[in-house]
Amino acid sequence: MSSTSQRSSVSAPGSGNTRARYRRILRFAAWHLAVAWWFELILPRLGLAKIAERTRAKRMRRFARRFHALALDLGGLMIKVGQFMSSRLDVLPPEITAELEGLQDEVPPVPFPAIRALAEAELHAPLDKVFASVEETPIAAASLGQAHRALLLPLDAAETGLDSVVLKVQRPGIDAIVAVDLAALRKVGGWLSHVRFVSSRANVPALVEEFGQTSLEEIDYLQEAANADRFANDFADDDKVAVPHVVWERTTRRVLTLEDVTAIKITDSEALLAAGIDPAEVAPVFASVMFDQMFTNGFFHADPHPGNIFITPIVDPAAERSWKLTFIDFGMMGEVPPKTRTGLRRLLIAAAARDGKGLVAAISDVGVLAASADTAELERAMTALFGRFGGMGFAELREVDPREFKDFAVEFGEVVRSLPFQLPENFLLIIRAMSLTSGVCSSLDSRFNLWDSVEPYAAKLLREERGNIVQDVGRQALDAAGVALRLPMRLDELLTRIEAGSLPVANPKLERQVERLNRTARRLVSTVMFGVLLIAGAAVRADDTVFGSVLMVVSVVPLLHGLWVGRRHH
Known part of the structure; x- marks a missing residue:
């Protein structure tokens, strides 16, 4: 403007x-x-x-x-x-x-006469000439607009295949x-x-x-209608998801007419049980559908609160399940562009490895760090925070006291607010959608744990961009191997300088510490080489069974060497 x-x-x-x-x-x-x-x-x-x-x-x-x-x-x-x-x-x-x-x-709610006046001005006709009837009491009222049930005229109903619709009208003067x-x-x-x-x-x-x-x-209903159509196309082949049809002939920038898909509110456990639907079975399906939106389709509902999702019973006995998820209100949608997907993928890798430096690098790739950011400070902070949960896998994290996660979140928030960066809007919408998803699932099943649904999608995201996670892991292993192979030489150089007196030493225990570090480096080289050969063998074996198998067998040699070096000095 x-x-x-x-x-x-x-x-x-x-x-x-x-x-x-x-x-x-x-x-x-x-x-x-x-x-x-x-x-x-x-x-x-x-x-x-x-x-x-x-x-x-x-x-x-x-x-x-x-x-x-x-x-x-x-x-x-x-x-x-x-x-x-x-x-x-x-x-x-x-x-x-x-x-x-x-x-x-x-x-x-806005008094209905004002709603009627705006709708008639937008549709260029009296409401009783456009709809068979419109209920004056709204079914929902919000700060930007409100919704009323209506019935289409017989001719429009025959053309669209719809009868009952929802008429969504902006608040006058918004x-x-x-x-x-x-x-x-x-x-x-x-x-x-x-x-x-x-x-x-x-x-x-x-x-x-x-x-x-x-x-x-959000106040452009033509945009919302287009979002609804795009969302419906994304799930056209998925019988778990339903989306209301848009009546485009009765839709403008300020008036939106949609199929009335009102059903059981997703968190109404009593109504679900009365319909023969187990709420605990709904939770993982809902989480799966939300992950499909964010990590597969790249276009997701950013406001999946309970009022925007219904459970619609299915009467077809041949159907895989007796219900489906029905989404409404597509005014707030998010997209996950390829660059953000790559950043998220790297964030997942670094978080899983509790790698503070890798996490900061991933954040930089997403483009959220200001030029004045002290990345060294952020790396140290992230490493310290990850130290609290270092080495823990998803299964172990499920057993952690929730208060530990709360403390972690508080410290993380303090670190984030102390540095000059901000998250992109789409990333915030992802966080919002994930938070609402977790809340809805927990209300459906108090025992539900989001990690159970995160794991397969995390693996899927890691494989998504280049299609072969083995290549990336192998590349990382080779990089680590290069560092590890150079480490003993650097340690030898350091000892040479110490012996020559060219490096002042204040700690008499330094030589013993360096020797232990040298032994550790040798074990690290052996371990990394084991990993590199094993991964390379697994990757090659698909095309060359003999050579791949040889590499995998040879990988045992550095592994045994690493174990021998470690035991020899105990």
Whole structure:
């Protein structure tokens, strides 16, 4: 949106309410920015930094509570701002995200006459000429729009094969409200870009644009309809998933007409059991479908809360299962482009290996680290955090006390917030979708563990891009072998320098430590060579059985050598 259109949206004739809204948002932001400036910049310069530190958590909570109240009072896009802020774990402290986490995107419904007027203006006809009937009481009301049940006229029903539909209509004036809110947010973002302790950690204007783009897509119902069609095409051959059909003849940018697919809410366990459906069987299927979206299709539902997923019973006795998952509301969708997929793949490899340096490299590949980031510090922090769970596989992680994971998350959040980087919007949508998926599955089955569904998809993702995980593992093993082979030579050089007196030594135990390190290096070389030969043999064996088998047998030699070297010095 240009600055001219921003000014016109705020100062247009008859827009007193929008001008007041704009000023109220700016007053709120200016006051809290001044408070932050006083405590975070002025007091430390006066030698009173301890006061700022001691009151920081309390001030953050107070700000979050006041913003919560502001959002509920203003409605519109401000509720979306609160929800967006609650997901920015990479930027905002937990005192803020926790308070805003419960902010609901629900407001009192718009009176039906106003909904009727907008729908008729969009469809260029009276509603009773377009639909056989429309229920005046909405089945859902939100900050951006609301939905009503309706029946198509007999001719339209015959052409579309549909009878009952859902008429989704934007809240009147929401375009102007969104424009005003975005204009105010851009202004605040400009202020924050000049505050060093904020700008060093986040590009706030970029965050505002990111949020604005998502919001504008949500109020474009033509975009939502296209998303629904694309999602349906992705699952056209999957009998586990259903998507409502779009009635394009009755759809515009502000009005969306969809097949009425209302069924059993996914978390309504009593209704599921009454229909003969075991909720515990639904959880893994739902998780599997969400992973298909993110890691196979690359196009996923980013708001899979219980209100957006139904369980639809199937009456066909020949069907594999007696129900299917039905998704609705495709306004918030995410994509996983190839570059992000590659980054995620490397993140998984590094996380599985508890490799702090590899994790930082993967984060850099995704493009989220600012140029000023101290990667050495981040590597050390990640290595220390991984040290708490080092060497543990998925099965062992399932046995860890949940409080350990909570402590890990708290420390991880502190490290992340201390460094100047932010996650891409699509990555945040992945985190949001995963979090909601886990919550839904847990409500279906208290014993459900997301790791059980993660494992096969993690393996699938690792194989996906180049199609042959053996090549990548072999390459990594060869790199490690090269380092390991050079290590003894470097140690010998170090000993030579020590013996020659060219390297000052303050620790008399150094020689013994170096000798132990030298023996360890020899064992490492043997172990790595064993792995390289074994992997190479496995890869070659598919094309040359004899040569591949020979390599696999020969791999035993360095393995035995490594074991012998280790035992000889016990």
